[in-house]
Amino acid sequence: MLHVYRLENPIPIPALKTLNTYLIPCGDRTLVIDPGMTVESASTVLEKIREEGLPGTITVLLTHFHVDHVAATPYLDPEEVYMHEADRNHVIRMVDEWPRALESMEDLFLKAGMPHGEASLLGKKHPAMSRIDVFRKLRNMGPRQAPPKLTVGSCELEIIHTPGHTPGSISIHIGGGRWIVGDTVLGDITPNIALINWETDPLGDYLGSLQRLLRVEPRIMYPGHRSVIGDPEERIKELILHHERRLREIIDILSSSPVQLNAYQIASRMTWDVAYSDWSDFPLSQKYFAVAEALSHLKYLVVRGLAGLSTRNGVYYFKPLV
Numbered sequence: 001m002l003h004v005y006r007l008e009n010p011i012p013i014p015a016l017k018t019l020n021t022y023l024i025p026c027g028d029r030t031l032v033i034d035p036g037m038t039v040e041s042a043s044t045v046l047e048k049i050r051e052e053g054l055p056g057t058i059t060v061l062l063t064h065f066h067v068d069h070v071a072a073t074p075y076l077d078p079e080e081v082y083m084h085e086a087d088r089n090h091v092i093r094m095v096d097e098w099p100r101a102l103e104s105m106e107d108l109f110l111k112a113g114m115p116h117g118e119a120s121l122l123g124k125k126h127p128a129m130s131r132i133d134v135f136r137k138l139r140n141m142g143p144r145q146a147p148p149k150l151t152v153g154s155c156e157l158e159i160i161h162t163p164g165h166t167p168g169s170i171s172i173h174i175g176g177g178r179w180i181v182g183d184t185v186l187g188d189i190t191p192n193i194a195l196i197n198w199e200t201d202p203l204g205d206y207l208g209s210l211q212r213l214l215r216v217e218p219r220i221m222y223p224g225h226r227s228v229i230g231d232p233e234e235r236i237k238e239l240i241l242h243h244e245r246r247l248r249e250i251i252d253i254l255s256s257s258p259v260q261l262n263a264y265q266i267a268s269r270m271t272w273d274v275a276y277s278d279w280s281d282f283p284l285s286q287k288y289f290a291v292a293e294a295l296s297h298l299k300y301l302v303v304r305g306l307a308g309l310s311t312r313n314g315v316y317y318f319k320p321l322v
C-alpha cells in the first residue's frame with residue numbers, strides 16, 4: 001500500500017488559500033503530485049521532503065494544467081514531468097500559437113456577448129491567460145504523456161482520464177480505493193466547468209467523468225483543495241445534482257425572458273456563490289469564470305436539443321426548446 005503525504009501548500013488565491021500537494025515515496029524517488037503555484041510552494045515541498053527523509057530525486061505528475069497546480073514545477077527541478085496528453089497538447093498549443101490562442105478566447109467571449117472593454121482585458125486579468133510565462137516554462141520542460149498505467153520508481157499507478165474541469169484532467173488510483181482527483185471532485189467547492197472553445201462539450205465530458213468515478217467505487221478521495229473526501233459517492237452525486245439544477249435554472253431564465261439572451265446576460269442572471277450581490281460588482285476574473293461556466297451549460301443544452309442557438313451581429317443568442 002502506497003504511503004501518501006498531503007501537504008497544505010499556501011497559494012496566493014484568496015478564495016482557495018491552499019492547494020493540496022501529494023508526496024508519495026517510490027523507492028529511489030519521490031512522486032510529487034501538483035507542486036503548487038509559486039517559488040514558496042516549491043520550497044514548502046522541498047522542506048517536507050527533507051523533513052520526512054524522502055528521496056531527493058523527484059518525478060512530477062500533474063492532475064491538470066491549471067496555474068495553481070503546475071507553476072511551481074520548474075523550481076523542483078524534477079527528473080521528469082507527466083500530464084495527460086490532452087492538457088499537454090493544450091499547453092503546447094497555447095504557447096506555440098500565442099497570441100492566437102488569446103485572440104480566439106477573446107473572440108469566444110465576444111460571441112458570448114461580453115462587452116469589448118472586458119473581453120480585451122483577458123490577457124491581463126484572466127488567471128491562466130495572463131500567465132503565459134508559466135506555460136512557456138512548463139512546455140520547455142518537455143512534459144511526457146501520463147499513460148493509463150504509470151510506473152514511477154517502485155510505485156504502480158492507475159490513471160483514468162476524467163475530463164471536464166480541463167480537457168486532460170486525470171484521477172490517480174494509489175491503491176485501496178484511494179483516488180487523487182485534482183479539481184474534478186472537491187469537498188466544499190463546486191469545481192469550475194468552463195467552456196473555452198465552442199467546439200467542445202466540457203459539461204458533457206464532466207458528467208461522464210463523474211459517472212466513471214462512481215463506477216470505480218472510490219473509498220476515499222484526495223482533492224486538489226481543502227479536506228479529504230471520506231464519502232466520495234455522496235459528494236459525486238451532489239455534484240451531478242448541482243449541474244442538473246444549474247441546467248434547469250438556465251432553462252427557466254431563457255423561458256421567462258421575452259427576448260433571446262446571450263451567455264453574458266444569462267451569466268448575470270444566474271445565482272453565484274460569491275460575496276458580490278450584484279453582477280456589476282464582480283471582478284473581471286470572476287466574470288470570465290461565470291461566463292465560461294454559463295457557456296458550458298448552454299453548449300450542453302444545445303448539443304442535446306434542449307436549447308436553440310442563433311447568431312446576431314456575431315453574438316450567440318439562446319432560446320429554450322423544452
Ligand SMILES: [Zn+2]
Nearest residue numbers: 064066165183
Ligand atoms: Zn483547476
Ligand SMILES: [Zn+2]
Nearest residue numbers: 066068183224
Ligand atoms: Zn485548483
